[in-house]
Amino acid sequence: MVIGVFLVGLMVAGIAVQYARWSIEGENIIYRRLFRNKTIPLSELAGFGQVIVVVVVIPFVHVDLYDRELKLIARLPVSLKDWPEAEARLAARLRYVVNDGSPALPKRRFVDTPKKKHVL
Template identity: 75%
Template sequence: MQDDLVFKTGMAKRTLGWFVCLGAAGALVAMIYTIYTHPENQTSEELWSGVAIGVFLIGLMVFGIAMQYVRWSIEGENIVYHRLFKRKSIPISDLAGFGQIIISVMVIPFQHLDLYDHKLNHIARLPVSLKDWPKAEAWFAERLRYVVNDGSHILPKLRFADTPKN
């Protein structure tokens, strides 16, 4: 369908994904090279710990690749959240509100869209690039109400923007 909206993660998050993937791959290659060139210095315990570290580094590589693949789209009456190994469909009729959250990691902002149901239960957190936020916000503002957090990330006090504070 040509009217479908597709949103991908921002450039900063994709760059972070490549950094994680390539860093883990470099560490794995360095570890394999060290074990291969000096096998006489390795005990069986060190080899098994190398295997465990290798599995962990492969997991980090998969995580870095998964950060590249994350996207979500609005297809008809559903929001479809695509991940590396999973696809989740969220009916828009189940949603009542949305909010924005910006998570800064080392001065780099990562923007997300939070979706809530009628009882203000958190349904999903979808990544949005900074340039796509106005388009996503306009689409959701037509259909859902804003959700405001008067508390903190740890102890949220959620309310719809049009309801008065208590």
């Protein structure tokens, strides 16, 4: 019984991952998921960044959306072949964000913001 429930849950999770998609419609980003949709107004966003996660030699690309305080708003999946188009559409409206730190201790900044000098 427990194995059956686990396998059904795994099946629903797999369908949900395949169903996730997003688009820019007017002044909003619509993030469609299996059970609900999320609308993100572009006016609330200040920047975006790229995250590549490699799992068993397969790269998965995501777009991170940030507000003005560089707080993560959403992480949206993008196929590797669609990344240049997504980057071009987002770059027309938002600034690019880079992480000078690590995943555990991020130090995010906008690309046009100079790095802070470390004084000893």
